[in-house]
Amino acid sequence: MGKGILIVDDAAFMRMVIRGILEKNGYEVIGEAKDGKEAVALFCDLKPALVLLDITMPEMDGIEALKKMIAEDADAKIIMCSALGQSSMVIEAIQAGAKDYIVKPFQPDRVLEAVKKVMK
Amino acid sequence: MDVSQYLEIFIDEAKEHLENLNTQIMNLEQDGENMDTINEIFRAAHSLKGMSGTMGFKRMQTLTHDMENVFSKVRDGNIKVDSDMVDVLFQCLDALEAYVAIIQETADEGDNDNANLIKALNDILNSEGAGQEDSEEGASAQKPDGETNITGEGGDGKANANSGADSNAGQNNSAKDQANADAGSSAPDKHKWKQIKIGNVERSAIEDAEKEELHAYGISIYVQESCLLKAARAFLVFRAIEELGEVILSVPSVQDIEDERFDRDFSVIILTDQPLEKVVDAVKNVSEIEDAVGGKVVFENPSEVSKAGDASNTGASSGDSKAGAGAASGADGANAKAQSGAGKTAAVGKTGQGAGKPEGKKAMGKPVVNRTVRVDIEKLDSLMNLVSELIISKNSLVSVAETEIGGGSLAFNEQIEYLESVTTSLHESVMKVRMVPIESVVTKFPRMIRDLSKKLDKKMELYMTGEDTELDRTVVDEIGDPLMHLLRNSADHGLESAEVRAKRGKPEVGSIFLDAYQDGNNVIIEVRDDGNGIDVEAVKAKAIEKGKITEEQAEAMSEKEAIDLLFQPSFSTAKQVSDVSGRGVGLDVVKSKIESLSGEVEVRTKLGEGSTFTIRLPLTLAIIQTLMVIVGGEKYAISLGSIQTIESIPVEDVKTVQGREVIYLRGNVIPLVRLTKELEVESMNAPDADLLVLIAKKGDRFAGIVVDELIGQMEIVIKNMGKFIGKSRLISGATILGNGEVALILDANALIQ
Numbered sequence: 001m002g003k004g005i006l007i008v009d010d011a012a013f014m015r016m017v018i019r020g021i022l023e024k025n026g027y028e029v030i031g032e033a034k035d036g037k038e039a040v041a042l043f044c045d046l047k048p049a050l051v052l053l054d055i056t057m058p059e060m061d062g063i064e065a066l067k068k069m070i071a072e073d074a075d076a077k078i079i080m081c082s083a084l085g086q087s088s089m090v091i092e093a094i095q096a097g098a099k100d101y102i103v104k105p106f107q108p109d110r111v112l113e114a115v116k117k118v119m120k
Numbered sequence: 121m122d123v124s125q126y127l128e129i130f131i132d133e134a135k136e137h138l139e140n141l142n143t144q145i146m147n148l149e150q151d152g153e154n155m156d157t158i159n160e161i162f163r164a165a166h167s168l169k170g171m172s173g174t175m176g177f178k179r180m181q182t183l184t185h186d187m188e189n190v191f192s193k194v195r196d197g198n199i200k201v202d203s204d205m206v207d208v209l210f211q212c213l214d215a216l217e218a219y220v221a222i223i224q225e226t227a228d229e230g231d232n233d234n235a236n237l238i239k240a241l242n243d244i245l246n247s248e249g250a251g252q253e254d255s256e257e258g259a260s261a262q263k264p265d266g267e268t269n270i271t272g273e274g275g276d277g278k279a280n281a282n283s284g285a286d287s288n289a290g291q292n293n294s295a296k297d298q299a300n301a302d303a304g305s306s307a308p309d310k311h312k313w314k315q316i317k318i319g320n321v322e323r324s325a326i327e328d329a330e331k332e333e334l335h336a337y338g339i340s341i342y343v344q345e346s347c348l349l350k351a352a353r354a355f356l357v358f359r360a361i362e363e364l365g366e367v368i369l370s371v372p373s374v375q376d377i378e379d380e381r382f383d384r385d386f387s388v389i390i391l392t393d394q395p396l397e398k399v400v401d402a403v404k405n406v407s408e409i410e411d412a413v414g415g416k417v418v419f420e421n422p423s424e425v426s427k428a429g430d431a432s433n434t435g436a437s438s439g440d441s442k443a444g445a446g447a448a449s450g451a452d453g454a455n456a457k458a459q460s461g462a463g464k465t466a467a468v469g470k471t472g473q474g475a476g477k478p479e480g481k482k483a484m485g486k487p488v489v490n491r492t493v494r495v496d497i498e499k500l501d502s503l504m505n506l507v508s509e510l511i512i513s514k515n516s517l518v519s520v521a522e523t524e525i526g527g528g529s530l531a532f533n534e535q536i537e538y539l540e541s542v543t544t545s546l547h548e549s550v551m552k553v554r555m556v557p558i559e560s561v562v563t564k565f566p567r568m569i570r571d572l573s574k575k576l577d578k579k580m581e582l583y584m585t586g587e588d589t590e591l592d593r594t595v596v597d598e599i600g601d602p603l604m605h606l607l608r609n610s611a612d613h614g615l616e617s618a619e620v621r622a623k624r625g626k627p628e629v630g631s632i633f634l635d636a637y638q639d640g641n642n643v644i645i646e647v648r649d650d651g652n653g654i655d656v657e658a659v660k661a662k663a664i665e666k667g668k669i670t671e672e673q674a675e676a677m678s679e680k681e682a683i684d685l686l687f688q689p690s691f692s693t694a695k696q697v698s699d700v701s702g703r704g705v706g707l708d709v710v711k712s713k714i715e716s717l718s719g720e721v722e723v724r725t726k727l728g729e730g731s732t733f734t735i736r737l738p739l740t741l742a743i744i745q746t747l748m749v750i751v752g753g754e755k756y757a758i759s760l761g762s763i764q765t766i767e768s769i770p771v772e773d774v775k776t777v778q779g780r781e782v783i784y785l786r787g788n789v790i791p792l793v794r795l796t797k798e799l800e801v802e803s804m805n806a807p808d809a810d811l812l813v814l815i816a817k818k819g820d821r822f823a824g825i826v827v828d829e830l831i832g833q834m835e836i837v838i839k840n841m842g843k844f845i846g847k848s849r850l851i852s853g854a855t856i857l858g859n860g861e862v863a864l865i866l867d868a869n870a871l872i873q
Contacts, residue, residue, distance in 0.1 A: 007136065011167045012494075013133045017126055017174055056166045082349065083170055090352035094359060100407050101356075103348040105173035105181075110346075114407045 004030030007114070008039040008065070009081060010057040014104070018044035018052055018081075021108045027115065040068045043076070044045025050119055051078045052111075053098075055089050063093055070097040077118050081106075123175050127227055129494060130175050134220050137164045137171075138213055139560065142567050144658075145209050152194075152201030162191040168216070180219045186241040187212050190802045193245060204261040208240045210567065233265075313338030313387035317370050318417070318809065323390065325368060326417060329391045334365075337396050337404065339414035340387040347408040351380040357409065358388075360402045365392025384410075389417060400427055497593055500554050507543070507550050508743060508837035514543045515834070515858030544835070548744055555590035555739075558636055558645070561600040562587050565607060567630065572611045580615055581627040582607070586636035591643050595717050595737055599645070602710040606647040606733045607632060609707070614651035624728065626650065642761065643739060648732040654725040656682045683723050687711040718852065720818060720869055744838060746855075746865065747814070748831035752801025755863040757836050757855055758825070762816045762868035766830065769811045783813065783824055790822045793871045798850060803829050816868045823872040838865060 007028055009015045015032045020028055031046050033039035037059045051069065055062035062080060065109060069076045081095045081099040091102045100114045123130075143163050147157045165188040172180035187209065193199040215234045222230040303799040316338065318326070324334040339361075343353050354377045361367055369389040372382045392399060396414055404411040434764070495599065514536075521536050562584055569582040615621075615630035633648040660674040663685045669677070707721075714721050719737035738744065738761065746757035767785065774781050774792060781792040792813070796803040805828050813824040836855040841848075852867040 011133055011171055012127060012164065013129050013171050014167075014174070016129055017123070020125070054164050058160070080295060082352075083166065083346060087349050087351050090349055091355050091378070094352060094355050101349065101352055104170040105176075107346070110408070117405055117407050120407075 004028040004046070004048055004050075006031045006033065006039070006046060006051045008036070008057070008062070009054040010034050011054075014054070017106060018111065021111050024116065025112055032087055036062060036065035039046075039065045040072075043069050044072055047073075047078045049077065050070060050115060051076065052081055052102075052115075053078050054081045055086055055093070056083070063089060063096065066093055066098055067096050076105065079114050079118055108118075124227065125383070126175070126624075127223070128172055128496075131220060131224050132494065134168060134201060134216075134223075136446055137168050138217055138220065139563050140164050141168075141213055142210075143563050145206060145213070146570065148201055148209075149203065149206045155195075155341065158191065158195050162188065162195055165191055172219075172229075177219065177223065179229050179231075179233055180216065183212060183215060183219075183234055183237060183241075186238055186245075190241055190244050199244065199247070205244055208237065208244065210571075212237050212241070213401065232747075233674065251551070283698045299709045302769060310340060310342075310411070311338070311415060312340040312385060313371075313389065313414065315418060316369060316370065316387055316389055318389065322368055323419065324853045326389075326391065327419075334391045334393050335396070335518050336368075336389060336391055336417040337365075337399060337414050338387065338389050338417050339400065339412055340385055340405055341409060342385045342411045344408045344410045345384060347384075349380075350382070350384075351378050353406070353408055354378075354382070354386060356406045357403055360406050361388065361390055361399060364391045364399050432563060459729055495553075497554075500550070504554065504743075505549055507649070508549050511547065511743065511837055512856050512858070513541050514539050516860065517858070519858035547835070551592070551739070551743070554593050556593050556596050557588045557590050558596055558599065558643075559587040561596055562634060562636075564600075565604070565634065568604065569607065569611060572608065572814055576612060578611070578615055578617060580632060581629050582632045582634065589636040589638055589643055589645075591737060594737065595719075598713065598717055599735075600737070601646065602713045603634070603645065603706070605710050606735075606796070607634065609733075610649035610651065610731070614649040614653075616652050620652075643737045645735040645737070647735075649728040650732065653721070653727040653729055653731050654686070655727055659685055686723070687721070689789045715869075722818075743835060745785055746834055746836050748834050749814070749827040750829035750831060751795040751799060751803075751827050753804055753828075754801070755831065755857065755861065756795075756827075757834070757863050757865045758816075758868050759816065759865070762818065764817045764822075767813045767815060767824070769813050769824075771811060774811070781861060785824075788822055792824045792826055794826045795866070795871075796826070796828070798871065814868075816872060818869050818872040821872055823868075825868065825871055836863075836865070 005022055007015050007018050007022075007029055008109055009018070009032075012034070012070070015034075019029050019032070030048055033042050033109045035057045037055065039051070040060070042048075043065075053062045053066060053069075057065075060068075066078055066080070069078060076097070078098045080098045081104060082090045082093075082101050083104045090098075093101065099118045102111050102114050137341045141161060144157050144161045144164065147154065151157065165184050169181055169184040169188055172184060190199065190205070194201060199205070212234075215232070215237055218232070219229045222228065248545075295847050309414065325640065329336060341354075341357055343350055347353050358367060358370075367388050367390050371387050376382060377386055388400065388710050396416065396451065400412050400414050403409060444628075490723055517536055517539065521533060565584065566582050569580060570576075573580050610632045611630075615632070616624070616626075618628055621630065629652045633646070635644075635648070636648045637644055656679050658680050660669070660677065662819075663669045663682075664671055664674055668685065674682075687707045687710075689706070711721050714735055714737070716718070717737055719735055722734050722736075723731060724734070725731035738759075745760040747755050747760050747763055749758060767783075769783055769785075776782070777789065781794070783792060784790075792811075794803075810832060811826050813826055816825055834857075836852045839855060840853050841851065849870050850866055851864050852870075854862050855865060857863055
C-alpha cells in the first residue's frame with residue numbers, strides 16, 4: 001500500500017475543492033484523474049493509500065472504476081463521492097467494496113472524518 | 121468553508137459545462153434517442169449541481185437539480201424529447217448563464233429564483249402521466265415478495281420476522297424486560313433494540329447459536345442528524361457488523377432501511393462469537409454514526425418455544441441462516457434494484473457509454489496527471505510583457521554590436537545571434553500559450569441560429585469548420601460579437617424567405633457557413649450564406665435617401681465602393697427593423713471592432729447567390745514582424761504581413777489617372793501613396809531619384825507606398841500610444857527600438873483606399 005491520496009472527479013473545480021480540504025489538513029494528494037479510465041490506470045501506477053472516487057463521470061463511471069480497482073487490490077481503500085439521490089449507486093458501490101462515501105456539496109468535516117476513519 | 125478561492129475555477133468550469141450543455145442539447149433536438157448525448161447532458165447538469173451546491177449558490181443548485189431530474193427521466197425513457205422541452209432547457213441554460221454572469225461580477229448568484237423555469241421543468245416531469253412512480257419506489261414494490269419468500273422458506277410461513285409482529289404477538293418473547301439488568305448503566309431509552317419482538321424462529325436460532333458459543337446481542341445505532349444518504353450509511357453499518365457476525369433481525373426492516381424509511385436510528389439483533397464491545401466499536405467506527413449501544417439478549421422463560429425450536433431444530437437453524445441471508449440480501453436486493461427499477465439508469469447509462477465511445481480512443485497506458493494548468497490571463501500578459509522587454513533589450517544589444525564593437529568580436533556576435541534565436545523561440549512559445557481555439561466562441565452559434573430560425577420563421581442550417589483554429593486569447597474574447605452580428609446579418613438579410621428560395625430553385629433550407637482557417641500569420645474567418653446577396657442598387661438608393669451620397673456620386677460608384685457603404689455608421693437596408701438585426705447598430709460596429717483587433721473585413725457578394733464576409737485577423741497582437749523604413753528622416757515600422765513586394769520605380773513610370781498618381785506593375789494599375797505627403801514631412805530624396813515603393817495588399821486592392829529609405833526587417837513590440845495622443849488614422853501604435861528610439865507603427869491598411 002502506497003502513500004497519499006488519489007482524487008477522481010470529472011470537474012476540476014471539485015478536484016480543487018477536495019485537494020484544498022485534504023492538503024490544508026496535512027494529507028498528501030498524489031494524483032488527480034478526471035475519469036474512470038484514468039483513475040484505474042493511476043491507481044495501478046501510484047498505489048495510493050486512499051482513493052476519493054466520484055460516481056458520475058465520462059469514459060468510465062465511478063462504480064466500474066471501483067470494481068476494477070478492487071479487482072486489482074482487494075484491500076483498496078476507496079471513498080465514493082456522490083450526490084444526493086444516488087443512494088442506490090452508493091449502495092452498489094459499498095457492496096462492491098467501497099469503504100465509505102461522502103456527499104456533495106462537501107462538508108470539510110465530513111470529508112476529513114471519512115478519510116481519517118478509512119485510512120486508520 | 122471558505123470557497124472564495126475557488127470562485128474563478130468555478131466560473132471557468134461552469135461556463136465550460138454550459139457550453140457543452142448548449143451543444144449537447146442542440147444534438148438532443150436532432151436525435152432525442154442518442155444515449156451518449158443524454159448521458160453527457162446528465163453528467164454536465166449533475167456536475168453543475170454539485171459545483172454550485174459546494175459554492176453555496178442555492179438557486180443555481182435548485183435549477184440544475186430540476187434539470188438533472190428531467191434528464192434522468194429522459195435517460196430512463198420515461199419522457200420523450202420534444203421541441204418544447206428543448207426550448208425550456210435552453211431557457212434554463214440562459215438562466216444559468218445569467219447566474220454565472222452575476223456571480224462573475226458580484227461573487228453572488230443574485231436573487232432571481234427563475235420560478236417560471238422551475239415550474240416548467242416540473243410540468244415536464246409531471247407530464248409523463250404520473251404512472252411511473254419514482255424509480256426507487258418502483259423497485260421497492262417488488263421487494264416484499266422476495267422477503268416473504270425468505271422467511272417462508274426459513275420456517276413456518278407465519279413468521280414474517282419483521283413486520284409480522286402482530287400476528288405472532290402472543291408467542292413472541294420481548295427481550296425488553298430481560299435485558300434490563302445489563303443495560304442499567306446506560307440510558308435505558310437509547311436501547312431501542314430491547315423493544316424488538318423476537319419471533320419463534322429467531323428465538324430458536326438464538327438458542328441454537330448459544331449452544332455453539334455464539335452470543336446474541338441487540339444493538340441500537342444512531343446516525344448523525346446531518347447524515348445524508350442514510351440508507352447507504354446503514355448499509356455500511358450492516359457490512360461492518362457482518363464482518364464480525366450475523367444480523368438476524370432488524371427494526372425497521374432491512375427493506376425499509378434501504379429505502380430510507382427510518383428516522384435517525386435502527387436496531388438489530390445479531391449473532392457473533394466476538395465480544396460486544398468489539399462489535400459496537402466497529403459500528404462506531406463507521407462515519408457519521410453518532411452513537412451505538414448494545415447488550416446481550418436474554419430470554420426470561422426458555423419455555424415451550426424452546427421446545428418447539430428443538431423440535432424443528434433443523435428447520436429453525438436453516439431458518440436462521442436464511443434470516444441472516446435476508447439481512448445480507450439487502451445487498452442483493454439493492455443489486456436487483458440496480459438491475460431493474462432505479463438501476464435501469466445505471467445499466468442503460470453503461471451500455472450507452474460503452475457503445476458510443478470506442479475503447480481504443482485513449483490508450484490505457486500511463487496517463488499524465490494534470491496535463492493542463494489554468495493560468496490567469498494577466499499572468500500571461502505580464503509574461504508576454506517581459507518577453508517584449510527582452511526583445512527590446514536584445515535589439516539594443518544588436519545595435520550596440522553593430523556600432524561600437526563593430527563586429528570585432530566573433531564570439532560576441534555569435535552570442536548575440538544565439539540570444540536572438542532564443543528570444544524568438546521564447547516569444548513563439550509564450551504566444552502559443554496564449555492561443556486558444558475559437559471553439560469556445562463559436563459553439564454557441566448553432567444554438568443562436570436555431571433560435572433565429574424560429575424567430576424569423578425561416579429554415580436554415582449552420583455549417584461550421586475549423587473550430588479548432590487558434591487565435592490569441594484576447595482576440596478570441598473579442599471576436600464573438602462581430603461574428604454573431606455577421607451570422608445574424610446572414611440569417612436575417614441574407615437568406616430569402618422560403619417562397620423566394622423555391623422560386624429561385626434553391627433548397628428550402630438556407631445554408632450559412634462559418635469557416636475558420638489559418639493563412640500564414642493570419643487567421644481567416646469566413647461567414648458565408650447562399651441567400652440573396654447584396655443588392656448594390658438598393659444600397660445606393662438607401663445611401664441617397666439617407667443623404668450620405670448624391671445621385672451623381674452613386675452613378676460613379678463602383679460596386680465595391682457601394683458595398684463599403686454598408687460599413688458606414690447607422691446604415692441598414694432592412695426595410696423593417698426586425699428584432700434580429702437592423703437596429704441601427706450595423707456592420708460599422710463589426711468593422712471597427714475587427715479593426716481594433718488589427719484585422720480587416722471584406723465582402724464578396726453576388727446578387728441572388730449569396731454573400732461572403734471574410735475576416736482576417738493577425739495571430740497575435742503584441743509582437744509583430746515589421747519592415748523598418750525612413751520617411752522624412754524619421755523611422756517608421758510597417759507590418760510585414762501587408763507588404764507584398766518592394767519595387768524600385770523610375771519617376772517617369774508614374775502616371776496620373778483621374779488626378780491620382782498610379783504605377784503600372786505586372787498588369788495591375790496601382791495607386792501611389794506618398795508617405796511624405798500623408799505624414800506632411802519633406803522627403804530627403806532628390807525629386808528625380810527612383811521611387812522606393814512598397815506594394816501593399818488589402819483584400820484584392822493594392823497600394824504602392826512610397827518611402828525614402830529601407831532599414832530592414834525587425835521584430836517589434838507594439839506599445840499603444842497612450843491616452844494623451846488622440847487616435848490617428850495612420851498610426852496604429854509605437855515601438856521602442858534597440859537604441860531606445862521610439863518609432864511609430866504605420867497602419868498599411870489605412871493607407872489603402
